[in-house]
Amino acid sequence: MRFLTDKPAVEPASVLYRRCTVDLKNGDMQMGEVPCLNLEDVLGGFGRSFQLLEKREICDAYVDENPLIVNVGLLTGSHVMTGMRTYFSGYSPIKGSRKGLPAAMWSAGSGKFGAKLKWTGLDEIIFENRSDQPVYMVIREGNDGPVVELKPAVHLLGLTTHEKIMSLQKEYDDAHFAVIGPAGENWQNVYAGAVALSTENQLKSKEDKSRFAGRGGMGSLMGYKNVLALVAQSNDKLGSTPEPVKKANVNVIKGGGSARLQPIKRGGGGGTWAAYEVLQAFHAVPVNNFRPQGNDIPERLFRSRVEKSYEIKSEACYRCGITCHNNIYKRKEDGSAGEFLAKFDYEPLNLLGTNLGLHETEQAAALIHLCDNYGMDAITVGVTVAYVLSYNERHPQTPILNGITFGDFDGIRRLVELTGQGKAPEIGRGSMRLSVDLGETGYAYHVKGLELAAYQPETNPGYIWAIAGGHMSMGTYGMLAREGKTDTKSWVEAITQDKLQIVGFDMIGLCKFFDIVKGIGTAMVVDCLKAEHGVIVTEQELKDAVKRAFLRGMALEFRQGYDKDEFCLPAEVTESPNPNIKMPMLTTPEFLAELNEKVWEVFDREMQELL
Amino acid sequence: MKVAVKLYAVLRCGRFKEKFLDYPSGTTVGDVITDLKLPPEHVDILLVNDTHVDFEHLLEENDVLSLLPMVEGG
Numbered sequence: 001m002r003f004l005t006d007k008p009a010v011e012p013a014s015v016l017y018r019r020c021t022v023d024l025k026n027g028d029m030q031m032g033e034v035p036c037l038n039l040e041d042v043l044g045g046f047g048r049s050f051q052l053l054e055k056r057e058i059c060d061a062y063v064d065e066n067p068l069i070v071n072v073g074l075l076t077g078s079h080v081m082t083g084m085r086t087y088f089s090g091y092s093p094i095k096g097s098r099k100g101l102p103a104a105m106w107s108a109g110s111g112k113f114g115a116k117l118k119w120t121g122l123d124e125i126i127f128e129n130r131s132d133q134p135v136y137m138v139i140r141e142g143n144d145g146p147v148v149e150l151k152p153a154v155h156l157l158g159l160t161t162h163e164k165i166m167s168l169q170k171e172y173d174d175a176h177f178a179v180i181g182p183a184g185e186n187w188q189n190v191y192a193g194a195v196a197l198s199t200e201n202q203l204k205s206k207e208d209k210s211r212f213a214g215r216g217g218m219g220s221l222m223g224y225k226n227v228l229a230l231v232a233q234s235n236d237k238l239g240s241t242p243e244p245v246k247k248a249n250v251n252v253i254k255g256g257g258s259a260r261l262q263p264i265k266r267g268g269g270g271g272t273w274a275a276y277e278v279l280q281a282f283h284a285v286p287v288n289n290f291r292p293q294g295n296d297i298p299e300r301l302f303r304s305r306v307e308k309s310y311e312i313k314s315e316a317c318y319r320c321g322i323t324c325h326n327n328i329y330k331r332k333e334d335g336s337a338g339e340f341l342a343k344f345d346y347e348p349l350n351l352l353g354t355n356l357g358l359h360e361t362e363q364a365a366a367l368i369h370l371c372d373n374y375g376m377d378a379i380t381v382g383v384t385v386a387y388v389l390s391y392n393e394r395h396p397q398t399p400i401l402n403g404i405t406f407g408d409f410d411g412i413r414r415l416v417e418l419t420g421q422g423k424a425p426e427i428g429r430g431s432m433r434l435s436v437d438l439g440e441t442g443y444a445y446h447v448k449g450l451e452l453a454a455y456q457p458e459t460n461p462g463y464i465w466a467i468a469g470g471h472m473s474m475g476t477y478g479m480l481a482r483e484g485k486t487d488t489k490s491w492v493e494a495i496t497q498d499k500l501q502i503v504g505f506d507m508i509g510l511c512k513f514f515d516i517v518k519g520i521g522t523a524m525v526v527d528c529l530k531a532e533h534g535v536i537v538t539e540q541e542l543k544d545a546v547k548r549a550f551l552r553g554m555a556l557e558f559r560q561g562y563d564k565d566e567f568c569l570p571a572e573v574t575e576s577p578n579p580n581i582k583m584p585m586l587t588t589p590e591f592l593a594e595l596n597e598k599v600w601e602v603f604d605r606e607m608q609e610l611l
Numbered sequence: 612m613k614v615a616v617k618l619y620a621v622l623r624c625g626r627f628k629e630k631f632l633d634y635p636s637g638t639t640v641g642d643v644i645t646d647l648k649l650p651p652e653h654v655d656i657l658l659v660n661d662t663h664v665d666f667e668h669l670l671e672e673n674d675v676l677s678l679l680p681m682v683e684g685g
Binding site for chain 2: 259260261264267268269270272274275277278279281346347453454455471472477478481482483484513516582
């Protein structure tokens, strides 16, 4: 980025970012500096990519005109803690309207690839068309700016995400990698391909500890384009941390904002895994396709149970003091950590464990491991498998997919393997398509074609308005449990004002755990931007830019054919209310009707000029 | 007065899961949190008899006070 102004909100055209546009059909590349259009363009991530996507008329995700945009945020690769994010944007193979049009989508991941990419001097890559041969891209820092090269990638075909990273590491020193797995290579039958991003820990330990840009099938789009990997090679560029950033970083760690995510031995809450115990107090941990039973079965995957037999190491992303990773290892006879099994985050653990009727540590770990190595979104795969299991429970005489049932680990594992290999399109294409084919859509736990994260929809009507996945683009998922609010006024305010601000993190290059409650419109972020880039931006300008970007995303949903009646929760939620969830019942038809009316009153007005 | 206190997740570490405790009348939820030396940054959800309350809520005989940390995704 080059700043010719210190007021990017007022003079965005005086901020230039460096973009490389690659025509994969003929290998042509155009490198250049692009002036920004507005503050969201300056911030980056989906704030920028969606402005390009809205200019394209795309009727199918797998067409040459659908670009894959890889970019970073303004604070990616900075001294600011969690500044590791890379964003992948395009029209999604998995999220789409009933009319059959693909939705614009982005996915974000940490790992060190984003920082390395930024340090090459490049802010954005746009992949146009598709290559007729498998290729990978190398981005290096050259004497006169970034140097980009496409290389044959036949030798990478068929390798898992981890194997690809290990293979490329042998060839490229001081580099980090973004790769797809076999799932993305089998894009025709797997719409839920993820992009794996290498971590320092992974490159040192040789264990499969990638981070993932999982949602929306951006790995499948990358596979369609025949781009198997990206290599960003540069020296690390971080010198001493500016004082204001140091202060912000200390505040993130010690100020209480991330305390709940830090390791228990450090006085923290133990990462997202702790959500199991909190939600179980309300019997709101998804069980057997989002039907909590009011019993103690989820407790079998509580941390306190798991740590009796396994070693849990608290580990972190590069230079991040939050240390939210809970990596599970087999325990050796001498009590030390043995084989690495998987990283336990709340969502994949639940959706590939309890929600499939699996309650053993190693079973859930094996499925997480498979999704990671095949390069698939654990949320989409887990929820779609759960749909199949519930279908078979309802139809014992006419089951599908070999009649697998809740708790049938061997059958489920085989199905996940086949999915990753492109041999189970029923799963690979997601729950929306499968449920339509089977004529039982009410039990498919998705909204607008994107599967729900592991929070009961009964507790989160905000899912309806999330633009890129329920828990990453609408921060209402814990609101009922935390605040117990049941009035429409509070929910309307949350959905239309405060909780959508979570998407700001998918613009600026920081992880949500930097300040998940307040978003990026804070004095802390203002100070960091000034210290890192010498720019003066107000908290309100940041909030306004986030709001505009969010509304642009929602307007794009309508442009891609969504009707308002597609903004809804799975029908089972209202048609067969679950009496076991110990929270106020929000999702009555009456409450939802009132909420719909009031939320649309706001969004319709605000979107007017965008539609 | 007797109050049943239930702790969840990390709040249990080095403490207890559920206990009946004696407090004088006029005790608030915040007083119990202070008494148990719970780290305030971890206490996020306060329930009395399954209803959300705030730190100033006055406890009554036989109340069930549940204290939970924040629910967080990623």
